[in-house]
Amino acid sequence: MMSYQQLLDQRAQLEADIAAARAAERRAAIAQIRRLMSEHHIASHEILPRRAARRARLLEGEVLYQDPVSGATWAGRGRPPRWLAGRERELYRVNLESQDSREGR
Template sequence: MTLSYKELLAQRESLEQAIAQARQIEIATAIEKIRGIVAEYGLTAQDIFPSRAGKSGKRDNVKKVPVKYQDSTSGQTWTGRGKAPKWLEGKDRSLYLIA
């Protein structure tokens, strides 16, 4: 027996609801287990996530790239990385190189 498009959509909706409900139950169970283990061993976020805990999202070891080009008229600069700025489009870049 072939199901109609509407019947298949109804089945999909039913399955999606069942999947979402099963996921929520499994997540709640997992969180409960994790909290029990954390409490039992006195763990901290640093113990579990040593590279992330206490960080504000900034990259500490990012090196600044030196400026390579400068527009003498406006004073604007560019490192030579990424898309070229409008003031440099269609021009000879060697004229704007910083010595």
Template sequence: MSSLQDLLAQKAEIDRQISDARRQERNEAISKVRALMAEHGLTAADLVTKAAGPRASTSGRKVAAKYRDPASGQTWTGRGLKPKWLSAALESGKQLTDFAV
């Protein structure tokens, strides 16, 4: 059976080997990326453009109102909790479509 000192020395050696392998793979990946960039004429600026997607293009925008209270003029977009005026009107028997803009 190995002593604690022997096991710690083995662990240190394995950690060093892992670090070396990680560094080597990283360097190879960087070389591949640089070769591809040169092949296609890309720059670092081409890689940092803002990702286009439905969430990225609509975040922060105001949403148009879908429902309006004719009495007070208050509106609701249909997102989030229903406003009190709408909940009260629905409980009194009105339909959601009655308030559509």
């Protein structure tokens, strides 16, 4: 029977082998995807539609509203914060164009 330390060493080696195999298969999959995109003249923006790209950006935590007093922000999802309760949201809306330029988008 193997000792505890030998089993741990074996597990570490297996985890390293798994990581290497995963990386190799990932590289092969990416190469295949690129080949197919080139072969069929598919642009990357056709894979991820605009709506999905916008949703992904929103999920990143894009700030839509900001309290000028405290600097607190809200992305417009979930329950509105107390500082915005009962107030007109548009007065607290962040200018998205200037935010995009600040973030390098």
